[in-house]
Amino acid sequence: MKTFLNIIYWFLIVFAVIQFIPIDRTNKPVDPKVDFVKVYNTPKNVEQLLRTACYDCHANETIYPKYAYVAPISWSIKHHVNKGKNYLNFSVWGNYNRDLKKNMLDMTVNSLKVYSMPMPGYIAQHPEANLSKAERILLENYFEDILKTENY
Numbered sequence: 001m002k003t004f005l006n007i008i009y010w011f012l013i014v015f016a017v018i019q020f021i022p023i024d025r026t027n028k029p030v031d032p033k034v035d036f037v038k039v040y041n042t043p044k045n046v047e048q049l050l051r052t053a054c055y056d057c058h059a060n061e062t063i064y065p066k067y068a069y070v071a072p073i074s075w076s077i078k079h080h081v082n083k084g085k086n087y088l089n090f091s092v093w094g095n096y097n098r099d100l101k102k103n104m105l106d107m108t109v110n111s112l113k114v115y116s117m118p119m120p121g122y123i124a125q126h127p128e129a130n131l132s133k134a135e136r137i138l139l140e141n142y143f144e145d146i147l148k149t150e151n152y
């Protein structure tokens with residue numbers, strides 16, 4: 001019993017201490033000159049879907065849920081947000097070169113088709129990001145059109 005209480009005690013201490021490890025949750029400012037939706041003048045319905053399903057990890061407009069303030073969950077969330085933005089960040093789209101843009105458009109269409117994005121773990125916490133078939137097709141067509149017209 002004593003050992004058990006000791007474990008609980010230390011667990012609580014460690015849990016309390018790790019809350020003080022700072023995590024940067026500030027979003028970098030978005031420059032409209034390079035912001036994807038501004039550059040392409042994206043229709044509102046498409047923009048809304050991107051905001052709901054992709055922006056938390058792929059734009060400098062992350063909205064952190066309450067549980068993102070509790071370590072160690074916060075570390076895992078921050079890790080995914082950083083990783084997602086490293087791959088693709090719609091907020092700095094205009095800074096990408098042509099090859100990277102084409103590549104990203106291809107991968108975006110693919111990720112929607114094979115249901116790899118939004119990440120399944122994210123959908124579990126954000127049911128509104130669970131895109132319907134029709135919503136996926138709307139997004140796929142939008143990105144495919146940009147590819148077809150080579151307007152990137």
Ligand code: HEC
Pocket residue numbers: 050053054055056057058080081083084085087088104107108109111112116117118119122
């Ligand atoms: C919870 C965070 C999160 C959300 C939400 C999210 N992504 Fe991702 N995305 C990632 C991460 C992390 C990666 C890096 C690769 C990996 O771990 O699979 C990634 C990678 C990608 C890539 C790069 C290529 C690839 O497939 O690996 C594309 C394209 C992409 N995401 C598109 C999207 C689109 C489109 C949406 C919305 C429909 C979306 N993502 C929503 C986290 C996210």
